[in-house]
Amino acid sequence: MSGPWFVELLARNGDVLQRQRVDRLPIRIGRGYGNDVILDDDYAAASHAVVEPDPAGGLVLRDLGSRNGIVVAGRRAQEAPLSGDTVVRIGHTALRVRAADWPVAPELPDRTFHRWEGGLPGGLGLALAGAGALLVRWLTDTEFFAPARYAEALAGGLAAALLWAGVWACANRLFGRHARLGRHLFVFGCGVTAVLAWALLGGTLGYAFSAEIFTHYGSHVATALLAGMVYFHLCTVRPRNRVRYRWVCGGLAVLGSGLILAGNLQRTGRLSDELYMSVLLPPGARVSPDHGVDEFMRDVEAMQGPLDRSRGRKPGDDEIED
Amino acid sequence: MRVSSSAARLLLIVALAAGAAGATLSIALAAGAAGKAGKTIAPRAAPAPQPPLVIPPATPPATTPPAPGPGETDETAALPTPSGAAQTLYSAAKADLLQIRMLLRNGRSQSSVGSGFLVGTGNLVLTNYHVVSQMALDPDVYVGEYVDTDGRSGPVELLAVDVLHDLAVVRVDRNGSGFFQVPETPVKLVQGQYLYSLGNPLDLGFAISEGAYNGVVTRSFYEQLIFTGPINSGMSGGPSVTAAGVVAGVNVSKRRDGELVSFLVPVRYAQELLRRAQAQPHPPRSFNPLIGQQLLQHQRALIDRLLAEPLSIRTMGPYQVPVRESQQLRCWGRSNFRAEAEYTLDAVSCAMEAALYVSDTQQTGLVSMTHQVLRSGSLHPLQVAMLASSRFRVDSIGTGRDPRLTRPACAEMFVHTATLPVRAVTCVRAYRKFAGLYNFTLLAASTDDAQASLLSRIDLAGVSYENGLRATRAFLSALGRNRPRPAARPGLPAGAP
Numbered sequence: 001m002s003g004p005w006f007v008e009l010l011a012r013n014g015d016v017l018q019r020q021r022v023d024r025l026p027i028r029i030g031r032g033y034g035n036d037v038i039l040d041d042d043y044a045a046a047s048h049a050v051v052e053p054d055p056a057g058g059l060v061l062r063d064l065g066s067r068n069g070i071v072v073a074g075r076r077a078q079e080a081p082l083s084g085d086t087v088v089r090i091g092h093t094a095l096r097v098r099a100a101d102w103p104v105a106p107e108l109p110d111r112t113f114h115r116w117e118g119g120l121p122g123g124l125g126l127a128l129a130g131a132g133a134l135l136v137r138w139l140t141d142t143e144f145f146a147p148a149r150y151a152e153a154l155a156g157g158l159a160a161a162l163l164w165a166g167v168w169a170c171a172n173r174l175f176g177r178h179a180r181l182g183r184h185l186f187v188f189g190c191g192v193t194a195v196l197a198w199a200l201l202g203g204t205l206g207y208a209f210s211a212e213i214f215t216h217y218g219s220h221v222a223t224a225l226l227a228g229m230v231y232f233h234l235c236t237v238r239p240r241n242r243v244r245y246r247w248v249c250g251g252l253a254v255l256g257s258g259l260i261l262a263g264n265l266q267r268t269g270r271l272s273d274e275l276y277m278s279v280l281l282p283p284g285a286r287v288s289p290d291h292g293v294d295e296f297m298r299d300v301e302a303m304q305g306p307l308d309r310s311r312g313r314k315p316g317d318d319e320i321e322d
Numbered sequence: 323m324r325v326s327s328s329a330a331r332l333l334l335i336v337a338l339a340a341g342a343a344g345a346t347l348s349i350a351l352a353a354g355a356a357g358k359a360g361k362t363i364a365p366r367a368a369p370a371p372q373p374p375l376v377i378p379p380a381t382p383p384a385t386t387p388p389a390p391g392p393g394e395t396d397e398t399a400a401l402p403t404p405s406g407a408a409q410t411l412y413s414a415a416k417a418d419l420l421q422i423r424m425l426l427r428n429g430r431s432q433s434s435v436g437s438g439f440l441v442g443t444g445n446l447v448l449t450n451y452h453v454v455s456q457m458a459l460d461p462d463v464y465v466g467e468y469v470d471t472d473g474r475s476g477p478v479e480l481l482a483v484d485v486l487h488d489l490a491v492v493r494v495d496r497n498g499s500g501f502f503q504v505p506e507t508p509v510k511l512v513q514g515q516y517l518y519s520l521g522n523p524l525d526l527g528f529a530i531s532e533g534a535y536n537g538v539v540t541r542s543f544y545e546q547l548i549f550t551g552p553i554n555s556g557m558s559g560g561p562s563v564t565a566a567g568v569v570a571g572v573n574v575s576k577r578r579d580g581e582l583v584s585f586l587v588p589v590r591y592a593q594e595l596l597r598r599a600q601a602q603p604h605p606p607r608s609f610n611p612l613i614g615q616q617l618l619q620h621q622r623a624l625i626d627r628l629l630a631e632p633l634s635i636r637t638m639g640p641y642q643v644p645v646r647e648s649q650q651l652r653c654w655g656r657s658n659f660r661a662e663a664e665y666t667l668d669a670v671s672c673a674m675e676a677a678l679y680v681s682d683t684q685q686t687g688l689v690s691m692t693h694q695v696l697r698s699g700s701l702h703p704l705q706v707a708m709l710a711s712s713r714f715r716v717d718s719i720g721t722g723r724d725p726r727l728t729r730p731a732c733a734e735m736f737v738h739t740a741t742l743p744v745r746a747v748t749c750v751r752a753y754r755k756f757a758g759l760y761n762f763t764l765l766a767a768s769t770d771d772a773q774a775s776l777l778s779r780i781d782l783a784g785v786s787y788e789n790g791l792r793a794t795r796a797f798l799s800a801l802g803r804n805r806p807r808p809a810a811r812p813g814l815p816a817g818a819p
Contacts, residue, residue, distance in 0.1 A: 139708045142701065144662050210736055268718060269729040276734045276747040276765070278715035282703040282772040290738035297795050299733035300748045304787050307752040307760070310728040 027051040043091030122182030128189030133157025191229030203279040210288040216272035227253035437521035437560035440498030449559030458609040482599040487591040491599040521560025540649040542676035553584035614756035625789040641776040643693040644800035665698035686784030703772035710775035727751040741802040762790035
């Protein structure tokens with residue numbers, strides 16, 4: 001092991017806060033200005049510790065009689081051998097020492113699409129969010145046309161996008177290097193568009209094919225889509241941990257669905273989101289055929305048995321047959 | 323004075339407007355239904371915060387009328403002298419007049435109060451069902467007690483109930499003096515004839531009030547007499563007698579939105595109930611099955627009358643909707659023509675104005691229907707669809723977690739009636755306490771037109787399963803369209819190319 005050496009002051013999560021090159025041993029560490037590495041730490045002594053070569057060819061850190069001492073792996077020690085990965089705490093400062101020949105991991109393949117940053121994706125994300133808000137406004141607008149209502153909807157959509165993406169950009173700046181606001185806006189815009197598209201598609205499928213399951217349990221698909229959006233936000237913050245994020249977001253989706261089911265059960269005593277499919281669409285959207293009144297009344301007749309069985313039970317124990 | 327008089331006028335207008343809306347106009351037979359159904363005598367008198375009703379005894383207002391001011395005419399001279407008949411009646415009747423209280427078994431604190439009267443020289447007391455409903459439904463929790471005009475009290479034993487006419491017979495541990503005779507033959511009354519209503523209003527003390535008989539009300543399902551006189555909460559179950567002392571009816575309810583519009587149960591229903599109570603060897607162990615049977619009997623009559631003749635068909639825009647308008651089932655219409663909207667909405671809703679009182683939280687035995695037609699020439703079909711969807715959506719049928727009913731079971735389907743394809747939904751809930759009774763709700767939305775939508779809702783509360791099916795089928799089948807469109811043939815998807 002040969003010089004020069006690098007003393008690295010670390011954050012709690014292992015990030016290097018400050019790196020200082022030292023050309024020769026021993027390396028004196030402390031708060032005083034006579035040291036090689038000066039710690040701005042009120043809990044470090046003026047001359048706190050020194051790094052020296054040990055007979056085996058490695059490095060050793062020795063306490064110079066300080067009051068707070070040096071702590072390695074949670075234990076106070078008089079001296080500590082330093083491999084490149086040993087983190088030592090001096091006062092409130094965590095540090096490690098590595099030599100110039102310390103081997104580093106090979107470079108990661110860069111799959112980030114660097115041209116898709118900044119204004120372009122940001123603008124597109126905002127446009128998607130704004131368009132979504134305008135679409136919802138238009139669909140539910142039954143009053144005479146007033147531009148102010150559309151302006152309000154647009155402003156609301158854009159504000160929501162900026163707020164949500166802004167929070168993620170803050171996190172990105174904190175845990176990554178850059179804010180990447182544009183990317184987060186784009187992720188939000190796509191997520192909102194997906195949820196909205198599902199709301200329309202689910203209703204259309206349910207209505208067209210008389211497949212009520214699409215609207216009875218539609219909120220679970222929306223939950224999965226939102227979990228997917230969070231996944232892309234996380235990947236934007238730290239692209240390295242994709243596999244872990246997949247598990248985290250899968251867990252979030254399951255948790256969200258579970259909460260929805262439990263909430264429905266608690267509130268209404270059934271698992272589905274609604275009592276019946278209330279979606280109505282223009283006649284052109286229909287594919288499935290109409291049934292006769294007799295067939296419908298047979299369905300109604302068939303409900304008597306389960307209802308009579310529920311009658312004898314306690315209010316909370318009704319049959320759940322969704 | 324101006325302020326208060328204009329406030330009073332405002333109140334009157336509000337009441338009239340509420341009447342026109344139809345929704346709040348029901349005459350509930352009930353008492354404890356205070357905040358819910360509207361205008362009834364609550365047996366629950368507010369106990370504590372009463373203003374002191376102190377009248378200076380030295381100066382009776384009638385004896386020293388104030389001298390008329392300049393320019394005033396002395397109207398007080400034209401007032402009749404205080405009714406001698408009422409004085410005579412009250413002093414003769416007071417020995418047989420009782421207050422009936424429902425007490426919690428645990429702690430014996432009173433939960434509701436009403437009135438009652440001893441019939442003849444026996445120990446049977448006639449009162450309203452709604453006065454003793456807690457005791458009838460939950461005998462483990464509630465117990466009854468009577469208090470007479472001298473303040474003596476004793477236990478009461480429930481013998482018979484008639485939910486349909488809101489009557490009950492209880493037995494007490496003393497005998498009547500024979501003043502209140504329930505006549506064997508129907509009492510003949512003349513409109514305008516004086517009646518005197520006795521009871522214990524608001525738990526303040528026994529009282530007699532004078533009013534006039536004004537015929538038989540036809541709005542309620544079961545016959546009731548209109549009494550134009552004051553009846554207050556707590557007087558429920560008390561007798562209303564003629565000047566000769568013959569019992570004409572039993573105080574039961576009043577209209578909250580009116581003035582002095584009160585109702586009496588005709589005494590001939592009491593005769594039947596008294597006969598039944600005397601004939602039975604011992605009181606029933608549980609009243610729940612009995613009440614269930616009476617409710618079943620009510621719904622048979624109700625649905626038979628509803629479907630006795632074909633439903634009348636009304637035309638609303640392009641659609642034909644079934645309604646039944648009768649003395650009991652009143653229809654009200656409304657429209658959004660003054661709203662700043664790109665669509666027109668016309669609605670007609672018919673509802674029975676009288677429900678059967680089962681308990682202070684449960685009323686049943688009624689039918690209501692609402693049809694809405696919305697049309698727009700300028701909205702996009704998708705916007706019309708969204709609007710119709712939001713009006714078609716009902717989050718819960720009745721209260722979501724109602725312990726007295728089961729969770730709703732729903733059937734949903736695209737159905738084609740004779741002339742109209744609709745999305746039909748029927749939700750049914752069963753009564754837990756009363757076997758064989760259900761609440762049916764039919765929701766239907768037309769699916770034939772991109773620019774118009776018919777949304778119908780029929781509610782049948784407290785019906786048997788067969789009758790629910792029968793009425794649901796009748797209403798669903800009667801939904802139709804004026805001129806059938808070429809594409810809308812049975813079996814084919816409406817609007818499909």
